[in-house]
Amino acid sequence: MSEWNADTVKGRVSVAEWQTRVDLAACYRAVAMMGWDDLIFTHITAKVPDADEQFLINPYGLMFEEITAGSLVKIDLAGNKLDDNPHPINPAGFVIHSAVHAARHDAACVLHTHTLNGVAVSAQKAGVLPISQQSIFVLASIAYHDYEGVALLDDEKPRLVRDLGDKNFLMLRNHGLLTAAPSIPDAFQLMYVFESACAIQVRAQSGGLLTTIPDSIIATAQAQARQVTKGQGGRLAWPGVLRRLARRYPGWDE
Numbered sequence: 001m002s003e004w005n006a007d008t009v010k011g012r013v014s015v016a017e018w019q020t021r022v023d024l025a026a027c028y029r030a031v032a033m034m035g036w037d038d039l040i041f042t043h044i045t046a047k048v049p050d051a052d053e054q055f056l057i058n059p060y061g062l063m064f065e066e067i068t069a070g071s072l073v074k075i076d077l078a079g080n081k082l083d084d085n086p087h088p089i090n091p092a093g094f095v096i097h098s099a100v101h102a103a104r105h106d107a108a109c110v111l112h113t114h115t116l117n118g119v120a121v122s123a124q125k126a127g128v129l130p131i132s133q134q135s136i137f138v139l140a141s142i143a144y145h146d147y148e149g150v151a152l153l154d155d156e157k158p159r160l161v162r163d164l165g166d167k168n169f170l171m172l173r174n175h176g177l178l179t180a181a182p183s184i185p186d187a188f189q190l191m192y193v194f195e196s197a198c199a200i201q202v203r204a205q206s207g208g209l210l211t212t213i214p215d216s217i218i219a220t221a222q223a224q225a226r227q228v229t230k231g232q233g234g235r236l237a238w239p240g241v242l243r244r245l246a247r248r249y250p251g252w253d254e
Contacts, residue, residue: 007070008070009021009069009070010069010070012083014049014050016049016050017048017049017051018069020046020047020048020049020056020184021056021069021070021072022069022252022253023046023184023185024044024046024056024069024072024109024184025067025068025069025071025072025252025253026184026241026242026245026252026253027044027109027111027184027187027188028044028058028064028065028067028252029064029065029067029245029248029249029252030188030241030245031044031064031111031113031188031191032063032064032065032249033065033244033245033248033249034192034195035115036113036115036191036195037063037064037065037113038113038114038115039063040058040060040061040062040063040064041090041093041114042093042112042113042114042176043057043058043090043093043094043097043110043112044057044058044109044110044111044112044184044187045057045094045097045101045109045110046108046109046184047101047108047109048074053076053077053101053102054074054075054076054082055074055075055076055077055097055101056072056073056074056075057072057073057075057089057094057097058072058073058089059071059072059073059085059087059088059089060087060088060089060090060093061087061088062087065249067252068251068252068253068254069252069253069254070254071085071087072085073085073087073089075089075094077098077101077102078098079091079094079098092150092151092152093151095151095152095153095154095156095157096110096112096151096160096172096178097110097112098157099156099157099160099161100160100161100164100178100180102157102161103161103164104164104166104180106180106182107180107181107182108181108182108183108184109180109181109182109183109184109186109187110178110179110180110187111178111179111181111187111188111190111191112172112176112177112178113176113177113178113191113195114175114176115176115177115195115198117195117198117199117201117202118171118176118177118194118195118198119174119175119176120198120202121171121197121198121201121202122171122172122173122174122175122176122177123173123174127142127144127171128142128171128197128198128201129201129210129212130212130213130214130215130218131200131201131204131210131211131212131213132196132197132200132201132204132213134193134196134197134200135197135200135201135213136213136217136218136221136224137193137197137221137222137224137225138169138193138194138197139218139221140218140219140221140222140225141167141168141169141222142167142169142170142171143163143164143165143167143169143170143171144163144170144171144173145159145160145163145164145170145171145172145173146163146173147172147173147174147175164180167180168180168181168190169190169194177191177194177195177198179191179194181233181234183233183234183235184234185233185234185235185237185238185241186233186234186235187234188234188238188241189233189234189237189238190234
């Protein structure tokens with residue numbers, strides 16, 4: 001097996017793929033920085049630019065704050081490795097991601113977490129409640145998928161795809177959270193909002209009666225989101241995320 005490091009990887013891939021690798025590695029480290037990681041488990045996947053059915057995924061066994069652009073593994077929709085990267089992947093963990101990527105060509109990035117707040121709300125029959133500003137953005141584009149055990153079997157994929165539909169937020173009941181977005185910065189920002197809505201809900205439920213937001217306001221949430229982010233979506237906050245990340249977990253671009 002040939003030597004595998006950042007310099008050799010960078011020389012083998014396109015400029016666009018390398019930038020995607022840098023952004024995806026940064027996203028993994030940002031997830032760790034935010035405390036959303038679950039040891040070495042869960043995944044964030046991104047499409048390889050200008051390549052049909054090729055994706056980048058974490059090297060199984062590395063903590064999220066250890067992941068670099070050069071260590072990411074390139075795979076196909078079946079989870080087969082497409083390069084001689086020495087790192088293994090977790091094929092079982094790609095069941096959910098491969099289903100979403102295959103069905104949603106607009107989803108360049110899929111981000112999945114097992115946070116305590118997310119799992120707590122995913123166990124509630126009512127799901128996300130309209131009780132915070134953060135929740136209205138989630139409720140404007142949310143879907144739910146019932147728990148079928150650890151996602152190991154391909155026969156779950158059609159039901160997951162059916163349940164997700166064209167939504168950007170997916171609550172995997174009794175399991176966790178997922179965002180599907182057209183870019184890595186978008187997927188990260190959507191997860192920030194999703195996780196925040198769940199954290200607020202768990203805290204609010206420990207108090208008194210809850211005040212809910214009317215459907216008429218939720219109906220305007222997506223338009224409001226575009227206005228607040230100046231039409232840039234996750235790209236507006238992403239440079240700031242990278243600056244904070246550089247102070248905490250530098251070296252993702254290696």
